[in-house]
Amino acid sequence: MRLLTSEEQEQLFRNCRRRAFHLEVQDSYAVEDEAEALAKFLETGEFEYDPEWQHWDDLMREVTESGRLVQRVRVVTEPHTDYTRFLYATTGSNIDSGEDIRWLPRHAIAPAELTTDDWWLFDDDAVAFTTFRPDETLGGFAVTRDPKIVEYCRTVRDRVWPLAIPHAEYRITQ
Template structure:
């Protein structure tokens, strides 16, 4: 296993044919979301932050070339404030070409998930999201171990089949 920075992980996107992300946390500490999250919690309205354009542009670059970027967000119901915020931000991800689905945590046996978030690239490269003790992004722990890749593929297939597409999922207030 080796550690990649966020910039190095971007190169995996540019080289892959398919990228899948599993998110299993109910909240994240993301520095460039803090102000938008605070405004959202205060007003209930979402304002797109132009600093996020970098991610949207990367996804658009990948998806417009015919490659897939998919994500399943496993969420607790009732929803956390952060989940409501994520739901409000998802339109920009979708507009960039990302396919996003939502899976209520109670729908799946916890033993069928992983405790950590990860990306699966081309079915053979897993990049676990590594968080610092303060819950900020530390980087990505990457492996090509075929057993780990096989397990993550099986988790991906299971959660994707159970999850609800974004257009059909409703946030419960």
């Protein structure tokens, strides 16, 4: 596996021919560019869109408007963590940019049917694992095309996608 630069990460999306799928299994993330918005959300209960996120939304719009799918399943613990509530509040901008996001309560699937890592599966032939630094901040993507790993992630995707609840139907709890 090789750790990708930011530019290489974006190229994975641009080079994707049909489908990019993301599995998220953490209940919280230490995302540096979300820290201020998260703090405000926890203080006020209201989400304020950060213009720094526009780059991601533009990339997703570029991909989805060309007919390619971008899908996510967020596996979450109930009752929800503060971060999950924040993530739920931010999801509207992802949906507006064309992403199809679903939620899967952790109790609805056996742990052995998931992975413990977050990853993106691109066109059923490359997996980009999300890496984390020792301080738990995001480190980037490490990509592999190993056919056994790709097949395993495809199997997990095909298991979780039909179980997950579309964002418009999922309700967040306090």
